[in-house]
Amino acid sequence: MKFNISYMIYMSSPASIRPYLTMHIGGTVNKIEHIQQKEDLIRLLESYGDTLFILGGGSNTLFSDIHHDLTIGKIDIPGINTVHENTDTITLEIGTGVSWDQLVAHAVRHGYQGIEALSAIPGSVGATPIQNVGAYGSEIRDVLVHVHVYDRDKKEFTDIQNKDCSFGYRDSLFKHIPGRFVVTSITLTLKKMNPTDQTPIPSYKGVTEKLSEKGIETPSLSDIRNTIIEIRKTKLPDPKLIPNSGSFFKNPRLSKEAGVRFIQQFPKAPYFIEPDGLYKIPAGWLLEQTGFKGFPGPVGTYEHNALVVINRGGNFHDLTTLVTKIQNAIKEKYNIMLEIEPNIIM
Numbered sequence: 454m455k456f457n458i459s460y461m462i463y464m465s466s467p468a469s470i471r472p473y474l475t476m477h478i479g480g481t482v483n484k485i486e487h488i489q490q491k492e493d494l495i496r497l498l499e500s501y502g503d504t505l506f507i508l509g510g511g512s513n514t515l516f517s518d519i520h521h522d523l524t525i526g527k528i529d530i531p532g533i534n535t536v537h538e539n540t541d542t543i544t545l546e547i548g549t550g551v552s553w554d555q556l557v558a559h560a561v562r563h564g565y566q567g568i569e570a571l572s573a574i575p576g577s578v579g580a581t582p583i584q585n586v587g588a589y590g591s592e593i594r595d596v597l598v599h600v601h602v603y604d605r606d607k608k609e610f611t612d613i614q615n616k617d618c619s620f621g622y623r624d625s626l627f628k629h630i631p632g633r634f635v636v637t638s639i640t641l642t643l644k645k646m647n648p649t650d651q652t653p654i655p656s657y658k659g660v661t662e663k664l665s666e667k668g669i670e671t672p673s674l675s676d677i678r679n680t681i682i683e684i685r686k687t688k689l690p691d692p693k694l695i696p697n698s699g700s701f702f703k704n705p706r707l708s709k710e711a712g713v714r715f716i717q718q719f720p721k722a723p724y725f726i727e728p729d730g731l732y733k734i735p736a737g738w739l740l741e742q743t744g745f746k747g748f749p750g751p752v753g754t755y756e757h758n759a760l761v762v763i764n765r766g767g768n769f770h771d772l773t774t775l776v777t778k779i780q781n782a783i784k785e786k787y788n789i790m791l792e793i794e795p796n797i798i799m
């Protein structure tokens with residue numbers, strides 16, 4: 454009897470969310486459950502209903518320090534399967550628990566081109582369509598065919614085609630109706646590299662410079678992947694060593710009028726004109742110019758990249774204090790309100 458009571462107490466004690474988040478900040482949740490197949494998801498939804506919160510690798514999610522009346526459904530669905538193949542392309546269906554970078558490594562190893570520029574992005578395959586992950590000119594939307602989801606409102610599995618995902622810069626349909634769709638697999642089409650094919654080189658100065666430094670004129674997919682991994686190591690701390698969530702703020706995108714005004718006022722500011730005519734200003738530059746590179750404190754910014762907020766042993770209050778300070782300073786100096794990239798569960 455005694456054993457049973459202590460067992461029940463053990464089973465119902467809250468679980469810390471911190472070990473599941475790369476920022477290592479956050480309070481507790483009711484329980485952590487693992488989803489290895491679609492049936493697990495249905496079972497957990499029956500048990501926990503709306504309180505089931507879906508999590509991948511936790512590299513883009515922050516929780517406040519309170520107790521959250523939520524059960525975490527950690528997506529661990531495995532599998533990389535070929536659904537279609539011809540001489541030029543291959544279509545893969547990938548379980549959303551697969552680590553994104555493992556998938557990139559798999560693609561590069563097999564000579565499948567299209568996601569090599571997205572090397573070394575932490576987290577799961579399942580989260581990539583949520584914010585339309587991107588780096589070095591590539592985004593998941595460039596190769597995604599469809600996502601297979603469970604629609605929690607309609608209580609059914611369905612496919613959502615790329616064109617219906619409303620992808621934008623670090624944005625998608627899924628961000629606007631959070632929690633409704635649980636992605637259980639994604640389907641991508643990649644190009645099969647033939648021996649005579651030239652690997653596309655991301656048109657980023659850093660990448661081309663690094664390749665020429667290494668004396669590589671016609672890079673292979675592995676050369677692109679390795680070069681990007683090397684560059685990222687200099688800019689982004691390993692969350693296992695220094696807890697962080699990657700770039701903390703989105704790059705602001707200004708209308709043409711506002712962009713022109715901004716450049717006239719701050720002629721030294723770097724900017725990119727996007728295909729839709731918007732002016733993208735690097736948020737990292739704004740932070741650096743405002744004195745936030747290597748900002749000290751229990752939660753501060755990385756010494757090599759002002760855009761990365763790092764946790765040196767602080768809590769959620771330290772985080773929000775810093776973020777508000779940064780947002781206010783940038784607003785005052787540049788009249789730009791920085792938008793936060795990670796998802797925050799208050």
Ligand SMILES: Cc1cc2nc3c(=O)[nH]c(=O)nc-3n(C[C@H](O)[C@H](O)[C@H](O)COP(=O)(O)OP(=O)(O)OC[C@H]3O[C@@H](n4cnc5c(N)ncnc54)[C@H](O)[C@@H]3O)c2cc1C
Nearest residue numbers: 509510511512513514576577579580586587588636698699
């Ligand atoms: C060092 C570092 C570098 C980074 N670099 C980049 C970069 O270059 N480009 C970039 O875009 N991002 C980058 N990120 C951010 C992050 O890695 C990506 O957004 C990644 O896709 C998040 O994956 P995750 O599994 O950790 O997501 P999580 O944090 O677990 O989840 C993110 C959101 O997606 C939801 N979600 C997760 N899985 C599912 C699912 N299967 N179905 C439905 N909803 C789901 C969660 O509920 C949450 O709202 C970086 C982060 C770090 C720490």
